[in-house]
Amino acid sequence: MGNFFVDVWSWALWTRRPAACTFCKLQDKFDIDPPSVSWAAKVCAFILNTAVDMLMSSLVALILVDLILFHPNSVHPRVDDAAITTFELKNDTTGGGGSSLRYDLSMAVTFFNDHRIYAIRFDHLTAGLYFDGAKLGPSDTLPSFKLHTRRHRKLRPVFHGRESNISAAVAEEFARERAAGTGRSITVDVRLRTTLRYLSWPFKATYYRVYHCSIQFPPPTNNIAVPSPSINYHCAR
Known part of the structure; x- marks a missing residue:
């Protein structure tokens, strides 16, 4: 089970390479290949990335609401x-x-x-x-x-x-x-x-x-x- 979560995290970071600039530079420098993970780990990584994107969008929306309404x-x-x-x-x-x-x-x-x-x-x-x-x-x-x-x-x-x-x-x-x-x-x-x-x-x-x-x-x-x-x-x- 521990290895599965590691695979999910690794694939999530790999698919978010444009946002993870430091990790992206390390990959390019050391010519790191994409991690070999199961399809289940890829699905979980996709769900994780989607949840993170929704959370960030909601946070930005709440900040805008606060700036517009609560003033x-x-x-x-x-x-x-x-x-x-x-x-x-x-x-x-x-x-x-x-x-x-x-x-x-x-x-x-x-x-x-x-x-x-x-x-x-x-x-x-x-x-x-x-x-x-x-x-x-x-x-x-x-x-x-x-x-x-x-x-x-x-x-x-x-x-x-x-x-x-x-x-x-x-x-x-x-x-x-x-x-x-x-x-x-x-x-x-x-x-x-x-x-x-x-x-x-x-x-x-x-x-x-x-x-x-x-x-x-x-x-x-x-x-x-x-x-x-x-x-x-x-x-x-």
């Missing part, structure tokens, strides 16, 4: 609405000098899974508020969730607080935007950070993504909530 390029959260109640710059009188920026902003953002095959899990999801590249306060930690096929989930990040020691560059940009008029004169950037996990047996893929949601507001007055006209659009990556 988060189509995942972009959408800003449904946003409102700002307070966004004002004042001199900091609590000590240390400088300026402080008070802010109060809320928004609604929707995550989609439009695919019909795989589910997507959103983990480590946070939302941070930025103005002129400067982060304002701590990030809002949002709950993790799983989106099955053809489903969506709406979340409502809230940002409220005061950021002290505002830099001169940020204060200058704030003054410039407030002086631009009563139109869309304040632009903030909400950055959504999350880990995407694609789940569809036997595949599992993980990606880290940061989405930038640029939102514009008219300057709020008298602590009255002002809605943003820049809604119903998808955040950029």
Whole structure:
């Protein structure tokens, strides 16, 4: 039985000479004749080679499926609405000098899974508020969730607080935007950070993504909530 398996392996290697380059060179160098094996060994060698070819083709197909389907390029959260109640710059009188920026902003953002095959899990999801590249306060930690096929989930990040020691560059940009008029004169950037996990047996893929949601507001007055006209659009990556 042991010799039979050796014959099968020898004939399988011989018939795959173009793929086995090293073995092919040895055959040419030492003028090795084809192995003398039985017809049963040749049949088994043919089946072995066919199985190897099918396995390699299936592996290539699975890699292509993974590259095409399991990629988060189509995942972009959408800003449904946003409102700002307070966004004002004042001199900091609590000590240390400088300026402080008070802010109060809320928004609604929707995550989609439009695919019909795989589910997507959103983990480590946070939302941070930025103005002129400067982060304002701590990030809002949002709950993790799983989106099955053809489903969506709406979340409502809230940002409220005061950021002290505002830099001169940020204060200058704030003054410039407030002086631009009563139109869309304040632009903030909400950055959504999350880990995407694609789940569809036997595949599992993980990606880290940061989405930038640029939102514009008219300057709020008298602590009255002002809605943003820049809604119903998808955040950029």
